[in-house]
Amino acid sequence: MASVFERFLFAATALDVRVAGCAKAVDITARQQVRLSRLLYSLAHGNSLYAPYLRDFLDGSTHLQTLPVFQRSDLMQDFDKWVTDPEIRLVDLQEFTNDPGRIGEPYNGKYTVWKSSGTAGQPGFFVQDPSAMAVYDALEAYRCLPSVPLQRYLDPLFLNERIAFVGATSGHFASMVSVRRLADINPWMAQVIRSFSILQPTVALVKQLNDCLPSILATYPTVASMLAEQTAMGTLHIAPSEVWCGGETLSAAARTRIEHVWHCRVTNNYGASEFPTMASECSLGHMHLNSDWVILEPVDEHFKPVPPGHVSATTLLTNLANTVQPVLRYDIGDQLTFMDRPCACGSPLPVIYVTGRNDASLRMRAEHGESVVLLPMALTTVLEEQGHLFEFQLRRVDGQTLELAIPQSGVQGDAAIERACTALQQFLQMQGLSQTRIVRRTGTALQRGSSGKAPRVLAE
Structure with a gap:
């Protein structure tokens, strides 16, 4: 069954994303607030989980910051009330995602589904409709700058590349679902992208990568660091021109080491299962939040706002793209800092510094x-x-x-x-x-x- 992708919806969303990239910061804020108002209005009238908190929305007395903080455990307990389509049921999703043979397939013929790890103490299941996927695709296509711009200009379809994704390949995780979906939507990508499991012994992984000789490596920072050390030791013989990182914190030291070993450019992005394309790096290496489509609130341990320039205790996420499984003031647990000045690159999007998942090897x-x-x-x-x-x-x-x-x-x-x-x-x-x-x-x-x-x- 074909993956969820509507070409005209993507084209319209991509145009909006590109126009917003040339706008002023005040215009980005205006876009954000219009989308937030539409989302809250729809939930006030048609969602049994959120509606009780939005009774006063129509008279203007309900604002985002007046809503409670929502935790994954609470939302998962009320999952069937959380989603706006009554045909989506948690028990069915669990059965669907237990089958690795269905990774990347549409759920109920129209939804993209992935699950998350249990970093919050409980796994999560996330359902995306075509509109949300169009937003994620457009942000990925037009906000994530290529690490080698000339190469992408000469080969925009990656026809001359060999892309290796190294990660968790046996579950319905967002990264693996995205790889399968990408190959399904773009048949030529199936010929240039391969997936390699991080669960196998390092010796076996090294052998497979030596056979593949990827020109682009997509993986987690800890995996990239480990593979760079294998290259430095002389066991791994790859020389990627690009390394795409995400899913974990990429330290400055790790970036420097990876770039030194492979003489390549490392790019990093910030995302989560709740919103996979939250922020990406500019040409100066600063992380820009896609604030026209996602709201991040840095807060202290009492969920009070933290001013720019200060590190938050945690962060609350509101997804403005997903209407089938709305995410409002959702505690993602990451610490971040909003910078208090615009970036010299000229982008109207705010700059953030993120401390996300940072487990040790x-x-x-x-x-x-x-x-x-x-x-x-x-x-x-x-x-x-x-x-x-x-x-x-x-x-x-x-x-x-x-x-x-x-x-x-x-x-x-x-x-x-x-x-x-x-x-x-x-x-x-x-x-x-x-x-x-x-x-x-x-x-x-x-x-x-x-x-x-x-x-x-x-x-x-």
């Missing part, structure tokens, strides 16, 4: 003394997908010992940690770490940062 010691790096995205995927565990902390104790802590206790906690450790041990054996010991801890209060978000993979 774990360096372990195999039986014969060789070093094996465990990627945080691989570890969390194993524990979620195979261990069915979403609230945990995995810590490196030493080169041959890991500690897995969970908040559950009693019989339920014992069963949960047994299941998770079985999945983790199988993964470790695949990585050549069969001697690694796992210390189990149940009924443990997880360490949390100032945002309240618990890092899930810790290096000692």
Whole structure:
């Protein structure tokens, strides 16, 4: 079944995105407020979850900041009230996303669906209609600047490229759904893009990439860093001209190292399952928020606004594009800072500095003394997908010992940690770490940062 894509809807949205990119900051704000008013009006009349909070909207006394903060756990409990199409049911979505053979297929023939990791303690399921997908596609196409502009001008369809996506390939995650959908919408892309799983042993991944020799690498920052080190060691023989990063925090040191090893340009973007194309880098390397389509509120630990120039404790997201599963003042847990001055690049979009997912890579010691790096995205995927565990902390104790802590206790906690450790041990054996010991801890209060978000993979 063909992926969700309406050509004329995309063209109209793309035109709006391009026009807005040349507008003034005040015009961006005006666009944002018009879209917000339309969204709140529709929810006040037709959504059983949000309508009680919007009773006074028509008389002008309800503004976004007067609404409560919504957490994923609460919204997932009321999922069937959350969505605006009564034909969308959580139990059906769970069944749909349990089938890896349906990654990228339309749900109910008209919706794009993906699920998220359980960084908030619970996995999320997100449904996008054609209008929302047109917005995401247009922002990706016209706001994400190419790292090698001349190459994209000469080859806009990537016909002379070999693109390698390295990530979690077996689940309905936004990145993998996007790869499948891209290849379906643009048949020629199926010939130039390949996907590689981060769950396989590093030796196997290196061999596959050596066979592919990608000219463009798309992956998470921790994976790019690990692969750059493999190149520096002489085992990986790729030389990508572009590296596209996302999904984790890209530090300045990691960017410098990756660019030094491969002599390439690294580009980074900021997104989440709730809105995949929130911000992208300009030519000066500053991250610009697509504030005409998404609202981010930096707040403190009491959900009070944080002024520009100050780091937030967490961030509230409002998606102005998705009307089938509306997202209002949704706590995404990321810390960010709004810059208090416009960017020298001339963009009317605000500049933000983001501290998002920042789990650590774990360096372990195999039986014969060789070093094996465990990627945080691989570890969390194993524990979620195979261990069915979403609230945990995995810590490196030493080169041959890991500690897995969970908040559950009693019989339920014992069963949960047994299941998770079985999945983790199988993964470790695949990585050549069969001697690694796992210390189990149940009924443990997880360490949390100032945002309240618990890092899930810790290096000692």
